[in-house]
Amino acid sequence: MRFLSVVTVAEAVREGVRIAPATVTEYVLVEQSAGRVLAAVITADSDIPGFDRSVVDGYAVRSSDTTGASDAVPSLLQCMGQIAMGTGGTNLVIRDGECIYIPTGGILPQGADAAVMVEYTEDAGDTILIKKPVSHGENVLLKDEDFKKGEIVFRPGRRLTPQDAGVLAACGSARVPVAKKPLVGVISTGNELVPVTDIPGPGQVRDANASMLAAWLSEYGCVPKLYGIVRDEREAFEEIIAIALSECDLVLLSGGSSKDERDMTAGVIAGKGEVLIHGIAIAPGKPTIIGMIAGKPVFGLPGHPASAFVVLIAIVRPLLDRMLGLERPLLRTVKATLAQNVPSQRGREEYVRVRVENNVATPLFGKSGLLNTLVRSDGLIRIPAGYEGLEMGSDVEVILW
Ligand code: AMP
Ligand code: MG
Numbered sequence: 001m002r003f004l005s006v007v008t009v010a011e012a013v014r015e016g017v018r019i020a021p022a023t024v025t026e027y028v029l030v031e032q033s034a035g036r037v038l039a040a041v042i043t044a045d046s047d048i049p050g051f052d053r054s055v056v057d058g059y060a061v062r063s064s065d066t067t068g069a070s071d072a073v074p075s076l077l078q079c080m081g082q083i084a085m086g087t088g089g090t091n092l093v094i095r096d097g098e099c100i101y102i103p104t105g106g107i108l109p110q111g112a113d114a115a116v117m118v119e120y121t122e123d124a125g126d127t128i129l130i131k132k133p134v135s136h137g138e139n140v141l142l143k144d145e146d147f148k149k150g151e152i153v154f155r156p157g158r159r160l161t162p163q164d165a166g167v168l169a170a171c172g173s174a175r176v177p178v179a180k181k182p183l184v185g186v187i188s189t190g191n192e193l194v195p196v197t198d199i200p201g202p203g204q205v206r207d208a209n210a211s212m213l214a215a216w217l218s219e220y221g222c223v224p225k226l227y228g229i230v231r232d233e234r235e236a237f238e239e240i241i242a243i244a245l246s247e248c249d250l251v252l253l254s255g256g257s258s259k260d261e262r263d264m265t266a267g268v269i270a271g272k273g274e275v276l277i278h279g280i281a282i283a284p285g286k287p288t289i290i291g292m293i294a295g296k297p298v299f300g301l302p303g304h305p306a307s308a309f310v311v312l313i314a315i316v317r318p319l320l321d322r323m324l325g326l327e328r329p330l331l332r333t334v335k336a337t338l339a340q341n342v343p344s345q346r347g348r349e350e351y352v353r354v355r356v357e358n359n360v361a362t363p364l365f366g367k368s369g370l371l372n373t374l375v376r377s378d379g380l381i382r383i384p385a386g387y388e389g390l391e392m393g394s395d396v397e398v399i400l401w
Helices: 009-018 162-170 209-219 234-247 265-272 305-324 372-376
Strands: 025-029 058-061 075-082 098-102 114-117 121-124 127-130 152-154 175-179 183-189 223-230 250-254 274-278 289-293 296-301 333-338 349-357 360-363 379-383 395-400
Touching (some): 009 274, 009 289, 009 305, 058 127, 209 223, 209 250, 209 305, 223 234, 234 250, 234 296, 250 305, 265 289, 296 305, 305 372, 305 379, 333 379, 349 372
Parallel strands (some): 075 098, 183 223, 183 250, 250 296, 333 360
Antiparallel strands (some): 025 175, 058 098, 058 114, 075 127, 121 127, 274 289, 333 395, 349 379, 379 395
C-alpha cells in the first residue's frame, strides 16, 4: 500500500480512548495531592464544623439582648468569662443580660445565638457595652453548615487544587485516592537526529521532540520516560520499542511515521502487534499511527515538531484523559474573534497556530517545518473537517498553550 488511508479525527480519538489502559488508583499524602486527579468519591467523615462557632473575636450573646443597641444607647451585658480555644468543656451558659468573650473559631456557649464583633463593644470591667445589634445567627457558623457528615465533597475526575487539599484535610482524608500517573515512553527516530548536547553537523538536527513531548506530558500529569534517539534501523528500533513497552503504559514514537521506505514505525508495529490506524485527516499531522503491541498503545507521531505537538494534543490527549479519569480535559481555552480569513482544505481537521491579543486571534502562517511559530503563537484554533476555512470576524475558541 503506497498511500495512507486516512480516518477522521473523531475516529482516531475514539480508537485511542478505546485502547486506553485502565485507570490505576494509588494513594498520596493529602499535602501532595494538588495537581493529581481524584479517583474516588470523597465524603465528609464528620460534620464541619463539628460545633457552632464564632467567626469573629467578640462577645457571644443572646441576640434579643442587643435589640436597638447603639453608640448612644448601648446594651449593657454582664461578662461571665471567656471561651477557651480547643475545648468544649467550659460548660458556660449565658442567660438574659449576660455575655461571654469569644475568640474567632471559639465554641458558642449554650444560650448564645450570635456574636458581636469586639469593635462594636466597650469593656467596662464586668459590664460590656454592646453598641450594635446582632440578629439571630449573626457572626456564627452553625455545626455542619460547611459540610454535613457523609455529604459528597468531591467527585472523581477532578484535578485537585491546593484549596482542595485543605478541604480534604478538614474532611479527614490524610491519604487521597488519585489516578496513578501514566508512565509514557518517548522515543525519537531518525538518522539525522543528535542529542541536545551535541552541535549538529551537516544534515543533522537536534532532537527537539523528546524534550517537547516529555515536558508536555509532565505538565499534563504523566511521567515521561525518555529512551533517546534510535536510528532508522529495524533491529535497533524493535529492541528499543520492546524495552519501552515492557516498562511503560504506552509509548510515543516521533518521526518515521509516513510511508517513505525508511519510515518503518508502521512496519515494526505491524510485526510485533497491530497497526490500528495509519493516517488521520488532520493537518498538520496526517502521517500518524495508532497501534497496539501486547495490549499497550503505541503512537507513531510525525517528525515535524509542530505536527507532533498538534497530534499530541488532539489525538493522544483524549487517551490520557481517559487513563487519568479526568472529567474534562486540562486544556485552557479562550474565545476570540478571527482577525483574517483562514483557508482550509475540506475533508481534514486543521489546526492553525494563532496569536491572541485582546480577544483577537491572528493566524501565524509559516512553513510546516518551522519551529518558531510554535513559540510565537499563543495557541491553536481548530477548523472542522467540513469547512473550507473560517472567515475574518468568526468566533473561534483558542486552545491556549
Ligand atoms: P519524519 O517524520 O521522520 O519524516 O520527519 C519529518 C521531519 O521532522 C524531518 O525534517 C525530521 O528531521 C524532523 N524530525 C524528526 N524527528 C525529530 C525530532 N525528534 N526533533 C526535531 N525534528 C525532528
Ligand atoms: Mg525520519
